[in-house]
Amino acid sequence: MSFDQTTTTADGRTIGGPVMEVKNITLRFGGVTAIKDISFDILEGEIRAIIGPNGAGKTSMLNVINGFYHAQEGQITFRGETRSRMRPYHAAVSGISRTFQNVALFSGMSTLDNIMAGRALKMNKGFIWQMLRYGPAMNEEIKHRRAVEEIIDFLELEHIRHTPVGQLPYGLQKRVELGRALAAEPSLLLLDEPMAGMNVEEKEDMSRYILDVNDQFGTTITLIEHDMGVVMDIADRVVVLDYGKKIADGTPSEVQRNQAVIDAYLGVPS
Amino acid sequence: MLYRESGQFKTNYKQDSAIFPILQDRIAIMFYLAVAFIVIPIFGSNFFIDSMMIPFLIFTLAAIGLNILTGYTGQISLGSGAFMGVGAYSAYKLVTIFPDTNVILLIVLSGFFAAGIGMIFGLPSLRIKGFYLVVTTLAAQFFLEWAFIRIPWLYNYNDSGAIEVPRREVMNVIVTGPEASSVTRYLIVLSIVVVMTWIASNLIHGRIGRSWMMIRDMDIAAELIGVRPLYAKISAFAVSSFYCGVAGAMMVFLWLGAAEVESFDSNQSFLLLFMVIIGGLGSLVGSYLGAAFIWMLPVVLRALPKLFGLDINTATVEHINFMIIGALIVFFLIIEPNGMARMWSMLKQKLRVWPFPY
Incomplete structure (x- = not known):
């Protein structure tokens, strides 16, 4: 499937060109490299999932996107504007809003x-x-x-x-x-494990809300999630990270068959 | 049965966003205001007005100021006593420089000087939080105390080092100085406190108050939503210090009549912090309750033995007083750590559903 131009998905949603391009992002904390040379794009109107085992650098990636962390290398282009460093405030102004892994409500x-x-x-x-x-x-x-x-x-x-x-x-x-994240009427919504710690019914509800947001408001959504069933069901495309590196990128079915992904999740047979 | 909201339908968001959405609350507020403005001035004795009501209202205003900073914005401060001092000394200088200007106006204006100083000492809050911020506000306290002693210009080079309030009239009524009547001073203090409480309540219920509470509850998320910590924190310091400053100016001009640096020392700051914590952090009602508890209760306790005809000497009464107040503080905090304001709202909730338990 090609995502270069506007395409229509099976369920009738329109997906446009890239809203965000992440290019060669490297993030280090002292001697530890959390993210190494990661590039991917997010298309207008799609649901993009970022998955990976614990400590793969998923949350760090989101933190770079909305300006909590500043990457040492690489740049992020959002709606034609390239920024290598920005404050969370500027991310908010430019239309990025997010939820947190551990609920960060007032x-x-x-x-x-x-x-x-x-x-x-x-x-x-x-x-x-x-x-x-x-x-x-x-x-x-x-x-x-x-x-x-x-x-x-x-x-x-x-x-x-x-x-x-x-x-x-x-x-x-x-x-x-x-x-709260929706109230800002974002053009890009980042969800960090929206379904962590929920039971099946709550997950179903949450998935429905995410799909509805995407469908009704046309909001581009990027989410991190550990529940593979949910990810495979609702995501249009998936990025897989492992040890700070990108190991796969594609549609859910492509990713599912990718040997590197299977190795990362299940271990390499010795 | 009296306190029910059934049948009070709200048909638009304006009604639902009102500060007192329940009719009975609005009636109660009118009643309190009527008592404060009409009954007390007519029937209150000079002692009651002078040593209970006026200081209670002044401390309430200062507690509201501190509550805006500590209760609503989450920045603990031990410099509020000194900010009261800034208000007092700047009011004194203003009255000296502009002898013919309306003294009430000058008292309110002195708040702006306190706000300015507060903003400067609020700057460290952008980098540090919690206990560390307490230490820097304590540094503000010590620095300002030093300034009140070492800069003789502030007290017009008096030999005593004290500031004494001159006699001033507004529309031919003596307002400040020894000849001013208790009722006049009480009504001025009451008006200022009522108006400033109303303003505080408006701020808290609007955009600015929400940005303060966002910083208090989760500063990272607040920044992400688009609240600039700089504006939110510094505006909280400014408003808070403004309130403390006006309270300090009123304390000297409309209550004590003269003051030295000791009136604004760190004990004062601690006293205000106690009022805010016992009354309830993040509650305007709590500021009133806390100030009443800390200020009025000792006065009442002191008067009790005489009332019952007991002959206990003053020193003993004072000691017992300290013990009772101390025990009560501990007792209140154990049964309700969120302060008297929470008890007040629980009482109202019980009343709403009475006679049913829930």
Whole structure:
């Protein structure tokens, strides 16, 4: 299958040209090389999975993409803009949002406030209006509340709208975190193990939300996941990392048959 | 039965986003305000107003300031006493330089000087957190105390080293100085505290307050969403110090009448931190409850033996006082580590569903 031009997948979604190109990224912590010379691309509208055994450098890769870590070598082009170093703030401004492996919600705030927080970049009414909570500040608050309510509706979070997220069970927290990432209306959504620690039903729900986000909003999604069943089901293309190196890249069925991938997961027979 | 929200439907987001969405809460606030503005000035004795209400309100304002920084933004500070001092000394200098300007205006303006100093001492928070930040704010405390002693310009080269509040009138009413009446001073303090509480509550419920809480709860995620830690932290330091500064200026001008550097030492900072922790971190109600607990309870306890006709000498009363307060602090923190504000909200929750358990 060729992804060079716009293509249509079997289920009728449109996949365009590359939104992000990762070129020869190398990341070192002191003497340890976490990522070595990795290149791949992410196409507009696709679901791209990054898989690999523990310690393969998957999360480090995401951290490089949204500016937590600065790669020593290589560059990343996102929507035509090439940056070798950027701050997380700039990643957010350019439309990248993400969730975390260990839920990183604002635990003291309600579900509503957490998702409202996701719209931080879209709100800009000044200090004086905020002091009065009147006029433009209030209008802005209401306008974004409306958008947030749509996300709450979409993710079926209505009943926990006013609950502090610290009190929610793990599965719901993951969903709120997805909602918070969606609130920014990202063009690239990075999901770091969205299904870790979930039971089968919760995984099914989460997969449905991910597919719906991709389908309804056309959001490009890159996810890290350990559940191979899920990855093979929902991903359009898969990158496989092992010990910081890329060992395979292709459609799920291609990757499944790749000998290097099988060796990495199961070990090389001696 | 009285405290029920059933039947109060909200039909738009504006109603649902209101700070007091429940009707009974709004009525209660009106009631408290009526008591504070009408009943207390008419029926309160000078002793009650002077040594209970005025200091309670002033400490509440300072506690709100510290709560914005520590409770809402998660930056623990032990410099709040010194920031009160900055407000007090700058109000004193302003009154000296502009003798004919409205003194109430100058008291509020002095907050801006405290905010400026607070922003400078807030800069280390961009790099360090937790206990290490506590140490740098303590350094601010020591530096500012030093400045209040060693820069004689700040106290107009007085021999005593103290600042004494001159007599000032606003619209022919004596507002500051020894001749100012308790009720006048009380009403000014109350108005400033009510307005500033309202502003704090607006800020907290909006975009800026959310950015503070985001930094408190998970600073990495906050940065990723697009909150700049620089703006969020420094604005919290500025607002917090502004509140402390105005509280400090009011403390000297509308309560004590004169002050030395000892009024703004690290004990004061600790006292404010206790108020905030016992009252409840991240709660405006908590700031009121904490200030009431730490300030009013000792005054009440001191008056109790006389009320019951017991003849205990003052020193003993004072010792017992310390023991009771200390024990109560420990007791409260054990039964509710989240402070009195949490007890308050649990009480309201119980009341909502009464007589059913849930």
